[in-house]
Amino acid sequence: MQNEIVFSSRQGRKVWNTLNSVAHNYDQEDTPLELESVAHDILKMIIDDTVLKKISAVSDNKISYLVIRNFLSIQSLPFTPIDNASPDTPGWRIPASALLGLLRLSGHSARSFLDEMNGRLCHMVMPAKNNEKSFNRSTKKLGFHTEVVNGYFMEEDPMPGNPISPDAFGLLGLRNPDSIATTVIPLESVLKSLTPKVIESLMKPQFSAISQSSFDREFSINNISVLKKLHDGGMGLRYSNSKVTANNLEAAKALQALADTINRSENITQVVLHPGDVLLLNNRTCIHGRDAIAGTQKFDGMDRWLIRIYGYKLASLSMLKTLPNKKHIITVDM
Numbered sequence: 001m002q003n004e005i006v007f008s009s010r011q012g013r014k015v016w017n018t019l020n021s022v023a024h025n026y027d028q029e030d031t032p033l034e035l036e037s038v039a040h041d042i043l044k045m046i047i048d049d050t051v052l053k054k055i056s057a058v059s060d061n062k063i064s065y066l067v068i069r070n071f072l073s074i075q076s077l078p079f080t081p082i083d084n085a086s087p088d089t090p091g092w093r094i095p096a097s098a099l100l101g102l103l104r105l106s107g108h109s110a111r112s113f114l115d116e117m118n119g120r121l122c123h124m125v126m127p128a129k130n131n132e133k134s135f136n137r138s139t140k141k142l143g144f145h146t147e148v149v150n151g152y153f154m155e156e157d158p159m160p161g162n163p164i165s166p167d168a169f170g171l172l173g174l175r176n177p178d179s180i181a182t183t184v185i186p187l188e189s190v191l192k193s194l195t196p197k198v199i200e201s202l203m204k205p206q207f208s209a210i211s212q213s214s215f216d217r218e219f220s221i222n223n224i225s226v227l228k229k230l231h232d233g234g235m236g237l238r239y240s241n242s243k244v245t246a247n248n249l250e251a252a253k254a255l256q257a258l259a260d261t262i263n264r265s266e267n268i269t270q271v272v273l274h275p276g277d278v279l280l281l282n283n284r285t286c287i288h289g290r291d292a293i294a295g296t297q298k299f300d301g302m303d304r305w306l307i308r309i310y311g312y313k314l315a316s317l318s319m320l321k322t323l324p325n326k327k328h329i330i331t332v333d334m
Helices: 009-020 032-046 049-056 090-105 132-139 187-191 196-202 249-263 314-319
Strands: 004-006 065-069 108-113 123-125 142-145 168-175 181-186 207-210 220-224 227-229 235-237 244-246 269-272 278-282 286-290 305-313
Touching: 009 032, 009 090, 032 090, 032 108, 049 065, 049 090, 090 108, 090 168, 090 278, 090 305, 108 314, 181 187, 181 278, 187 235, 187 249, 187 286, 196 249, 244 249, 278 286, 305 314
Parallel strands: 004 065
Antiparallel strands: 065 278, 108 305, 123 305, 142 286, 168 278, 168 305, 181 269, 181 286, 207 220, 207 244, 227 235
16 A cells, blocks of 8 residues: 555564663653654664655655554553643653654654644643543544644745644554544545636635634634645645635635535545554645544543644744744744
């Protein structure tokens, strides 16, 4: 399968054991860029060149997503958190370091937003019950979308301090007892089903977008397009059925045509992330969603649990405004 790599049990154990020797020397929230660099160097030495080339294809826009099965053999974990907070115990630091290193291998560096979950880099994806908003967000079915839809593309020449959406992100599975799937659709398959007129309308700056529900405050960007030509000549997408709005009738018709095409797509792939599996997604050329979790949560420490980390291409980093003492946390002046 073009979009999947399968590691052997031996390879997965090697990733775990090798990272275990260094991961506990760093804090993935305080010194993630140092850990990212160390994990990158370690993984580069133990992963063969054929696999490394496929990992880098996500950054090169040659593939929209990549699944790596059995990337690491998870040997011990704390209970699944239930309140959006990172566990106090260190057992999940090895998976976090593995995802940091893998994103760096794909040509990206990890970043987070000060305005999202208080700047936390490693997002805990699991059922949460600390309040009604968190519960609803973490258990409902997620429609297809791109991450940080109210962020600019580098191709739009944003001013420093404006939000810039991540180029890619990674999901690493820690637990998934009910086999809840992440759903993905490559943009390429969507474009094939759109008329030239709709594509032209989606490329016009006649849309607006607001923050996704995981952000602590709401801000919007206006007069943007839904489809944008990328520097490599390909097409990039920002999309959310609930967070992107049309500014006129032409835009509304095009946005509805896009939504209809996505909803009836025959190219939806269900990706069930088992413990140790990783999904890398190009946030410009792939949309994703999630099956509903509501009804499966038990809050017994064994619920579904993924780690999510945003990644930015190295060429994008100079455009990001960050905290002076924590260069991985992006600040937004809006």
